[in-house]
Structure formats: structure tokens, C-alpha cells
Amino acid sequence: MIDWSAFLIVALVSWIAALCIVTAYSFGVRLLAVARDEDSNTSVSKFGAYLCFGVCGVIVLFGVVLIVPQLSRAILGA
Amino acid sequence: MDLTLIVVLVIALALFFDFTNGFHDTANAMATPIATGAITPKKAVALAAILNLVGAFLSTEVAKTISGGIINEDPTTGVQIMPEMIFAGLMGAVVWNVFTWLLGLPSSSSHALFGGLVGAAIVGAGFGAIDYGVLLSKVLLPALCAPLIAGISAYLCTKLAYSITKRQNGASPKRGGFRYGQIFSSSLVALAHGTNDAQKTMGVITLTLVASGLQTAGTGPHLWVVATCAIAIALGTYTGGWRIIRTMGSGLTDVKPAQGFAAEVSTASAILTSSHLGFALSTTQVASGSVIGSGLGRKGAEVRWGTAGRIALGWLFTLPAAAIIGGLAAWLTHTGAVGVGIVAVVGVGMLLLFWYLSRKNHVGHEDTLSDIDNSGAAVNILSKKERRARAKAEAKASRKAAQEAMDKEPDNS
Numbered sequence: 001m002i003d004w005s006a007f008l009i010v011a012l013v014s015w016i017a018a019l020c021i022v023t024a025y026s027f028g029v030r031l032l033a034v035a036r037d038e039d040s041n042t043s044v045s046k047f048g049a050y051l052c053f054g055v056c057g058v059i060v061l062f063g064v065v066l067i068v069p070q071l072s073r074a075i076l077g078a
Numbered sequence: 079m080d081l082t083l084i085v086v087l088v089i090a091l092a093l094f095f096d097f098t099n100g101f102h103d104t105a106n107a108m109a110t111p112i113a114t115g116a117i118t119p120k121k122a123v124a125l126a127a128i129l130n131l132v133g134a135f136l137s138t139e140v141a142k143t144i145s146g147g148i149i150n151e152d153p154t155t156g157v158q159i160m161p162e163m164i165f166a167g168l169m170g171a172v173v174w175n176v177f178t179w180l181l182g183l184p185s186s187s188s189h190a191l192f193g194g195l196v197g198a199a200i201v202g203a204g205f206g207a208i209d210y211g212v213l214l215s216k217v218l219l220p221a222l223c224a225p226l227i228a229g230i231s232a233y234l235c236t237k238l239a240y241s242i243t244k245r246q247n248g249a250s251p252k253r254g255g256f257r258y259g260q261i262f263s264s265s266l267v268a269l270a271h272g273t274n275d276a277q278k279t280m281g282v283i284t285l286t287l288v289a290s291g292l293q294t295a296g297t298g299p300h301l302w303v304v305a306t307c308a309i310a311i312a313l314g315t316y317t318g319g320w321r322i323i324r325t326m327g328s329g330l331t332d333v334k335p336a337q338g339f340a341a342e343v344s345t346a347s348a349i350l351t352s353s354h355l356g357f358a359l360s361t362t363q364v365a366s367g368s369v370i371g372s373g374l375g376r377k378g379a380e381v382r383w384g385t386a387g388r389i390a391l392g393w394l395f396t397l398p399a400a401a402i403i404g405g406l407a408a409w410l411t412h413t414g415a416v417g418v419g420i421v422a423v424v425g426v427g428m429l430l431l432f433w434y435l436s437r438k439n440h441v442g443h444e445d446t447l448s449d450i451d452n453s454g455a456a457v458n459i460l461s462k463k464e465r466r467a468r469a470k471a472e473a474k475a476s477r478k479a480a481q482e483a484m485d486k487e488p489d490n491s
Contacts, residue, residue, distance in 0.1 A: 003215070009355050010223075010227065010348070010352045010359075014228075014344070014347045014350075014351040014352070015230065015234065017351065018234075018235050018346075019235060019238060021263075021343045025259050025339065026239045026242035026336075027242060029242075029251075029252065029253060029255040029336075030243045030245075030251070032255055033243070033245065033250070036252065037249060056259070056262075063266050063347075064269065066350050066354055067133070067136075067137075067266075067269055068136045068137065068273070069136070069273075
């Protein structure tokens with residue numbers, strides 16, 4: 001009667017999601033720090049950083065879609 | 079049967095519960111960004127309030143049962159939920175919520191609501207009214223799992239964030255960038271809170287209206303119910319439970335931007351996954367677990383287990399305490415209109431007492447500000463030049479002090 005698999009799924013999915021966001025954002029922060037070094041290729045690092053932040057933004061937008069029922073029905077169909 | 083007065087009382091109390099729910103749970107979303115200085119306290123509560131308001135309007139999937147199945151609400155075999163019972167249960171929830179706010183404890187508002195209703199149902203219809211299996215699987219086990227899942231997540235995320243941003247060549251890691259991320263992650267938590275918690279009050283009011291024959295069963299909540307609930311929770315959030323924000327933001331562990339970001343992301347992802355893939359976890363418990371986990375994950379951060387223990391104790395007591403208050407209130411309401419009046423007067427009296435006690439030891443947004451200055455100073459790592467200048471100044475000062483001490487000595491002899 002206690003649905004242990006649901007607990008496991010929730011735990012795993014939330015760990016993976018959180019780790020993905022934090023990894024992407026951390027690389028973004030690191031690349032920004034690298035971009036400020038004197039002897040580095042600034043524009044490449046900056047581009048990489050903004051790409052990382054972009055990935056985070058997409059994940060957060062997906063979160064908003066999940067929160068708002070109208071959006072999740074329209075986009076995910078469920 | 080004329081139910082008008084009791085219905086009005088229930089609606090008023092439900093809206094007040096929504097208000098306490100708001101100010102109790104501001105901390106879940108906004109405590110860590112305030113603590114790291116990602117956002118000023120006033121702006122943080124305003125942002126959370128707006129997102130709560132928006133969230134409340136966005137989702138109107140009102141719970142079909144008040145208690146989520148804990149109380150057997152089946153129309154043929156179960157307890158008939160009367161407005162008096164809801165009134166008693168709400169009173170238990172509100173009194174407990176305000177009491178834990180006075181102590182600065184983050185406790186689950188939903189558990190308080192369940193507890194109050196469970197107590198009222200037991201007094202009203204005996205112990206058989208409760209489905210204990212649902213109570214175990216929907217309240218007790220998630221209460222254990224929520225902080226664990228979120229805590230482990232925050233621990234791993236904090237470790238990861240620090241190891242990724244660590245610079246091998248000794249350059250400054252510039253982790254301040256995590257502050258901007260915190261604004262987004264905490265906004266997500268606030269929005270999720272608005273869509274979830276305002277629904278509970280809408281459900282309670284709608285079911286009361288249905289139970290008293292003022293609304294046809296099976297119809298959605300009226301617009302005025304949605305609007306008043308949204309406004310009540312937003313106002314509560316804007317008022318800001320500064321006591322709880324202080325506990326969550328600096329009482330458990332000192333939060334740094336990268337760590338706060340990891341905690342917020344863990345909170346948001348745990349809440350979103352749980353509400354979409356299985357069972358609802360308490361926002362409060364998830365957020366507290368995240369803060370503790372992130373404190374364990376950062377080197378040099380210390381977790382104050384005394385405070386954590388106090389919070390855990392608060393969780394343990396939330397359901398039974400709200401149940402006892404709800405039960406007592408239900409017992410009084412059974413005596414009729416006089417009993418309802420006594421409950422209302424005593425309840426309001428207790429709330430005024432708690433409020434009076436809180437004035438003696440006032441905690442406002444300015445109290446959370448000092449922590450920002452501290453963390454701001456800690457984050458602002460001095461450059462080599464500044465450090466050298468500071469060391470020089472200190473050495474000079476100490477030399478001067480020593481010189482003065484030496485000069486003074488002859489006078490003593």
C-alpha cells in the first residue's frame with residue numbers, strides 16, 4: 001500500500017534535475033571567471049558561459065511549464 | 079437549517095489561514111536569497127507575493143477532498159463534513175501556525191490544516207473517521223523523506239558547485255554570479271507555492287459552500303473565492319514571516335551564494351518532481367532539508383543541529399498539536415452556537431496573545447539585513463593588494479599599540 005517506487009522515482013528525478021541545473025550554472029560561473037583572466041580567449045569563454053546559463057534557463061522554463069496547468073496541457077499534452 | 083453565520087465564520091477563518099500560510103512560507107522561497115544578499119528583503123517578499131498571487135490564479139485544480147483522503151469523506155460510509163467541523167479544524171491550524179511563527183519555526187502549514195481537521199473529525203465522529211493508511215503514506219512517510227531527498231540533493235549540488243568553480247591556479251573563483259541564479263530558483267519555488275497552497279483554502283471554502291447548499295456540488299470555485307484566496311496568501315507573503323526567514327536563512331547554517339543556489343535548485347526540483355510524479359512533499363520540509371544539506375556540503379560551513387532539532391520537534395508536534403486544538407474546538411462547537419462563539423472568541427484571544435508576545439521581541443526585515451552585510455563582506459574576497467594594505471595597517475596599529483604600552487610602563491613603576 002505504501003508506494004516505495006514513487007519515493008524512489010521522486011528522489012532520483014529530483015537529484016538528476018538539480019544536479020543538471022547546478023552543473024550547467026556552475027560551468028557558466030566558472031567560464032565567466034575564466035573570461036576575466038588576463039591571458040585568456042575572452043569571447044569564447046563568455047559565449048560558453050552564456051550557453052550554460054541558457055541551458056539553465058531552458059530547464060527553469062520547463063519547470064514553469066510544469067507548474068502552470070494550462071501550459072503543461074498545451075505543450076506536454078497531459 | 080440556517081448556516082449563514084457559520085459559513086461566514088469559516089470563510090473568514092479560511093482566508094486568515096491562507097494569510098498565515100503565506101507569511102509562514104515566505105521563508106521557503108526567500109530565506110536563502112535574502113541571507114546571501116541576492117535580493118533585498120523588501121524586494122524578496124514583494125517578488126514572492128506577486129508570484130504567489132499569479133500562481134493562485136494560474137491553477138484552479140481545487141482539491142476534491144479537503145483532507146486528501148485522510149478523513150473518510152465518502153458520502154455514504156464516511157463522515158459528513160459539517161461547516162462546524164471545518165471551522166474547528168481551521169482554528170487548530172491557524173493557532174498552531176501562529177504559535178510556530180512566534181517561535182520562528184518553519185513548520186508545514188498543510189500538516190497543520192490536516193492535523194486540525196483530523197482532530198475535529200475524531201471528536202466529531204470517533205477514531206474510525208480517519209484512514210490511518212493514508213495518514214501514514216501521505217503525511218508521515220513524506221515528512222521523513224522530504225528533508226532526506228532534498229538534503230542529499232542539496233549536499234551533492236553544493237559539493238558539485240564548489241568543485242566546478244574551484245580554480246586550480248589560485249585565481250578568484252568569482253562565485254558571486256550564483257546570486258543572480260538564486261533569484262530565478264527562488265522565484266520558481268514561490269510560484270510553485272502559490273499554485274499549491276492557495277488551492278487548499280479555495281478547496282476548503284468551496285466545500286463549505288457546497289456542504290451548506292450555497293453552491294452546486296461539482297462546480298469549480300467562484301471567481302471571488304479564487305480572488306480573495308490569492309490576495310490573502312499574497313498579503314501574507316508580503317507581510318513576511320521575518321522570524322522564520324531568520325531561522326531558515328541564518329539559524330541553520332550560514333549560507334553563501336553558491337550554496338544558496340544549490341539549496342534553492344534542490345528545493346524547486348524536489349517540489350516539482352514530487353507533485354508531478356507521485357506525492358506532494360511539504361514545501362517547508364523540503365526547503366529546510368535543502369538548507370541543512372547545503373550546509374553539510376560546503377567546507378567550513380557549520381550546521382547548527384540544535385536549531386535543526388528544534389525544527390524537527392516542531393514537525394513532530396504539528397499534526398498532533400493542531401489535532402488537539404482542532405479536537406477541543408470541535409468539542410466546544412458541538413454545544414451549538416454558544417460553543418462556536420466561545421471557540422471564535424478564545425481563538426482570537428490566543429492569536430492576539432501571540433501577537434502581543436511577538437511585539438516584545440520584534441523581528442523585522444532589518445534584522446535579516448545585518449546578515450546580508452556579513453555575508454556580503456565574506457563574499458567580497460579582498461584582492462592581494464587590499465589584503466597587503468590591510469595587513470600593513472594592522473601591523474602598524476599593533477606596533478603603535480606596543481609602543482604606547484612601552485611608553486606608559488615607566489609611569490606605572
